[in-house]
Amino acid sequence: MTDTKQVLALGFFDGVHLGHAALLAACRDLADRLGTAAGALTFDHHPKALTDGAAPGLINTLPDRVRLLKALGMDRVLALPFDRQLMELPWQDFFRRLLEEYGGAGLVWGHDFRFGRRGAGNGALLAEACRASGVPYIAVPEQKYRGLTVSSTHIRRLLEAGELQEANGFLGHPHLLTGEALQGGPLCRLALPAELAPLKPGAYACLAGIRGAWHPAAAVLEPEGAALHFPKEAPPEAGGTLTLAFFRRLPEGAEGEEIGRLTLDFFEKMEIFPLLLDKIML
Secondary structure, eight states: OOSSOEEEEESOOSSOOHHHHHHHHHHHHHHHHHTOEEEEEEESSOTHHHHTSOOOOBSSOHHHHHHHHHHTTOSEEEEEOOOHHHHTSOHHHHHHHHHHTSOEEEEEEETTOOBSGGGOBOHHHHHHHHHHHTOOEEEEOOOEETTEEOOHHHHHHHHHTTOHHHHHHHHTSOEEEEEEEOOOSSSEEEEOOTTBOOOOSEEEEEEEEETTEEEEEEEEEETTEEEEEOTTSOOOOTTSEEEEEEEEEOOTTOOTHHHHHHHHHHHHHOOSOOTTTTTSOO
């Protein structure tokens, strides 16, 4: 329970894409008009793990989702444990909990938001409940990019196909992946979280977030993890957390020194520092 009033953006926010960015901007705007904080309410794991017995692979881990949500203007993020009690909660009770336990001074949701037992709650019912309770709200319409609806499902398919630059367009920022640096030496290996949707194996031009700064790196993705090449400096020490921001899939067959050269060439030609990375805390 929180005593702090806040406008709540509602959603799972897997991937934190352009559709989510529109929702978060509306939340930030309403919070500023009401003079309250802006918060995102999400869940610790995908609801479908319980409702359907299996969940799709995640685009981002929870820590990366929190970092992206805050980079897009949220003052705080509430990650609720999605358990059977919450799954069976009637939508009316969930609505009351938003106001009474989580300090909801206003609510913002997307066009396809559903909640409550068996997904009985939807945007129309939520709007009606807000009006009856005198709670300000914004229902954000469907967002499109290049004529297509922005969705986590479509982005997941693009990542699995290795169409990284197209996926980044729908995300509105470079794809993020955070893992654990496993060893030092000539290369650094990164353990990939098991719950993530797979990114197509191959070599990628990345920026690696290490100790508060971003460094050019090439990531070679394999089933067991990622081998990282740092063409301009020594790899980081083993045992630490490391974040990769993915920009481009390198040509098939590139390996060794060629991977490092192609990565440096890519970043030397990049004129604008990527959206959001200057706001993400490492």
